[in-house]
Amino acid sequence: MSPNALIPSHRKPRRSATSRAVRAGFTGGILTLAVTGTAVPANAAEKSPSETQEMPTISATLATSVAKTADTTQQVADQYELQAAQDSVFSKAEKAAQKAKDKAVEAKRKAEAEKRAAAARKAKEAEQARASRSADRGPLLSASASVDTGSLSGSTASLVSFLKAQVGKAYVSGATGPSAYDCSGLTQAAFRQIGIDLPRVSQDQSTAGTQVGLDNLQVGDILYWGSAGSAYHVAVYIGDGQFIGAQNSSTGVVQRDMSYDQPTGAVRVR
16 A cells, blocks of 8 residues: 555545636637636646637627628618609609799790780781771861761860861870870870860770760760770760771871771760
8 A cells, every 4th residue: 555545635626617707809700709717627737727719600699680780781771872862853853843834934924925916916907907998088077077066065065176176186106195196195185175084095995984885876975996995996976977086197186987987886984
């Protein structure tokens, strides 16, 4: 028996590695774990109680998390790209709508301008036609022709006398006397002599009183050519089928028979 066999051993029994502290890191795409323990295997007494081990792969949980993060990032990028595309479409649609609106406004403006030009041409053609008929029908009636002003009284006599005094004066567009008139300017000036203030233009004068039939005329009624409210010419009826009016630049203020140029209607302002 060995002498040492009777000597009790005081060495503490080795313990299996039952607890370790793990330190993890992620370097260069490889997960590393540092494992620290207070006990080591019985056959590894010569090793340090602390050791670091390299882990060659990442865990499934971490890989899933990274993949989800990548998917989320891609979704956000896709949403931004989609929003940018929608904004571009909306912007183009808005510009197209504004362009269409501008075209509609311009078309309306042109249509109104053409309408006014057509009305002006129509009025000019009517005036030229009256001038042509005047040349074809011989000399004008004189200021003293056939109307018996002696039978008139009061304001009516004054109205007719003023009109007869203007016969022979010039026709000038926009003129209101005393040396020249246009058609509505003469009518307005004549009625002003008897205290009646008429509108300035023929369109308004044709609706300035009560409409009367051409078969029921009285001295002093305003005759108009065209439709009521849009008449292009006016004159004053002086009795015996005659009127006085500022006809055109070729003839000036004239007295004529109604058969020369039949008016459309008449209005009584007194």
